[in-house]
Amino acid sequence: MGNKITVKNLNFFYGKDQALFDISLKIPEREVMAFVGPSGCGKSTFLRVLNRMNDTIPYARIEGEVKIDGKDIYKAKTDVVALRRKVGMVFQKSNPFPKSIFDNVAYGIRINRMHSSKKDLAERVEKALKDAALWEEVKDRLPTSAFGLSGGQQQRLCIARALAVQPEVILMDEPASALDPIATQKIEELVVELKKKYTIVIVTHNMQQAARISDRTAFFMLGKLIEVNPTEKMFTNPDDKLTEDYITGRFG
Amino acid sequence: METRIIDRKLDILRDKLLLLGGTTEKALYLSMRSLTERDSDLARKVIKDDKVINKMEVEIDQMSVEILALQQPAAHDLRFVISVAKITPVLERIADHAANIAEAAIVLNNEPEITQYSELPKMAEVAGEMLQTALDAFTSEDSELSRSVIRRDRDIDDAYNRIFDKLIRLMIDNPPLTTGAAHLLFVAKHLERIGDYVKDICELNVYLIEAAFIKHKKKI
Ligand SMILES: Nc1ncnc2c1ncn2[C@@H]1O[C@H](COP(=O)(O)OP(=O)(O)O)[C@@H](O)[C@H]1O
Ligand SMILES: [Mg+2]
Numbered sequence: 001m002g003n004k005i006t007v008k009n010l011n012f013f014y015g016k017d018q019a020l021f022d023i024s025l026k027i028p029e030r031e032v033m034a035f036v037g038p039s040g041c042g043k044s045t046f047l048r049v050l051n052r053m054n055d056t057i058p059y060a061r062i063e064g065e066v067k068i069d070g071k072d073i074y075k076a077k078t079d080v081v082a083l084r085r086k087v088g089m090v091f092q093k094s095n096p097f098p099k100s101i102f103d104n105v106a107y108g109i110r111i112n113r114m115h116s117s118k119k120d121l122a123e124r125v126e127k128a129l130k131d132a133a134l135w136e137e138v139k140d141r142l143p144t145s146a147f148g149l150s151g152g153q154q155q156r157l158c159i160a161r162a163l164a165v166q167p168e169v170i171l172m173d174e175p176a177s178a179l180d181p182i183a184t185q186k187i188e189e190l191v192v193e194l195k196k197k198y199t200i201v202i203v204t205h206n207m208q209q210a211a212r213i214s215d216r217t218a219f220f221m222l223g224k225l226i227e228v229n230p231t232e233k234m235f236t237n238p239d240d241k242l243t244e245d246y247i248t249g250r251f252g
Numbered sequence: 253m254e255t256r257i258i259d260r261k262l263d264i265l266r267d268k269l270l271l272l273g274g275t276t277e278k279a280l281y282l283s284m285r286s287l288t289e290r291d292s293d294l295a296r297k298v299i300k301d302d303k304v305i306n307k308m309e310v311e312i313d314q315m316s317v318e319i320l321a322l323q324q325p326a327a328h329d330l331r332f333v334i335s336v337a338k339i340t341p342v343l344e345r346i347a348d349h350a351a352n353i354a355e356a357a358i359v360l361n362n363e364p365e366i367t368q369y370s371e372l373p374k375m376a377e378v379a380g381e382m383l384q385t386a387l388d389a390f391t392s393e394d395s396e397l398s399r400s401v402i403r404r405d406r407d408i409d410d411a412y413n414r415i416f417d418k419l420i421r422l423m424i425d426n427p428p429l430t431t432g433a434a435h436l437l438f439v440a441k442h443l444e445r446i447g448d449y450v451k452d453i454c455e456l457n458v459y460l461i462e463a464a465f466i467k468h469k470k471k472i
Binding site: 207211235236238247249 | 324
């Protein structure tokens with residue numbers, strides 16, 4: 001399969017502070033890539049680079065090239081709204097809107113005017129909830145508040161919301177770090193299921209989670225990409241001593 | 253760098269494996285002595301001590317599983333635990349062969365002595381040396397040394413073939429010695445198998461050190 005995302009010689013600055021150094025990385029289509037590394041090494045920054053979420057920070061500056069499907073997303077004429085629809089994002093803290101379950105999922109569909117009728121809207125919502133493995137649990141309470149859901153359900157609702165606008169890439173920033181083991185397992189199963197249709201990039205602090213669900217793992221340290229390899233290789237025989245030391249807990 | 257919890261566990265696991273290795277080496281050495289010195293008491297002691305080795309095997313198994321489940325080792329740590337878990341039953345089987353040699357010694361000690369088998373102790377010596385070197389190579393994580401041991405297995409196979417021919421001729425020429433010769437043949441076969449097992453250990457050493465699977469490969 002081809003590469004969905006190609007990053008070349010990327011440097012990223014918050015004002016005078018450089019957060020990412022000369023990163024080149026290819027993310028294959030319909031695979032799960034995990035980003036691991038110590039806190040503050042730039043994983044979230046890099047994730048946000050991939051759908052231009054950093055644009056909202058006035059003092060942020062970027063150098064280098066980020067291509068999705070062969071197109072440079074930092075070109076001036078890029079439609080950022082369309083880009084963010086194509087490259088969806090799920091955050092660590094589930095952040096449902098103070099609306100009903102249905103309206104949360106319908107939100108993106110409505111603002112993007114993707115539906116042709118009320119019925120079409122309902123079908124799209126149902127499909128997104130099904131893809132997020134949440135439908136069975138909420139189908140009888142769609143009009144009730146999203147805040148009535150458990151933490152794990154809220155997180156899957158946010159995934160459903162991301163899926164509703166038919167993205168191609170899903171970025172997840174520690175999506176299970178605040179969840180209990182059962183809810184975590186559900187998210188992990190969901191991620192593995194979703195990669196059949198989507199390219200997924202997931203930041204996680206849980207090494208075993210990266211090992212369980214990702215096809216490739218990228219290890220970052222101090223804003224540098226130290227190593228990227230198939231996950232199986234990374235966890236049995238990493239190329240770089242720094243990777244070995246990190247994944248075996250030799251430094252914190 | 254502070255020591256990790258897993259380091260202590262891995263140290264204990266290594267010590268346990270080396271103890272098992274040393275005990276296995278000793279069993280092989282003593283089983284051959286019980287044969288060459290016609291000492292059936294010593295042979296019986298080797299057979300009895302095999303139980304201790306079985307117990308060691310179970311302990312290492314349990315500890316390996318525990319480390320895998322609770323420490324979730326990765327990279328070199330993971331390969332270390334896997335290697336130990338796979339070397340352990342190989343050592344246990346070598347010890348079984350030593351016990352079988354001791355059993356043959358008991359039979360042989362009640363038969364007329366056969367003196368024309370001088371190559372057998374030499375073969376045992378090579379097997380013992382190979383085992384010792386394999387364990388040294390494990391400890392020092394020396395893959396070149398491991399590979400040199402793998403290549404030596406051919407010497408054991410050659411010795412087995414020569415001894416086989418000699419003993420068959422002896423049985424034909426000297427029928428009263430048939431029982432004894434047959435048991436010596438068993439001993440030679442046990443030593444030949446031990447050579448193969450030592451080779452397995454060395455292949456696991458190479459996996460530990462290089463993460464390379466060389467088993468069943470022509471080129472090592
Ligand atoms: N909005 C921001 N403004 C300034 N510096 C930031 C901002 N966000 C992150 N940083 C800095 O950039 C570096 C990388 O942070 P981040 O990408 O959040 O790392 P990670 O996700 O790996 O923990 C850190 O030094 C952090 O303090
Ligand atoms: Mg982060």
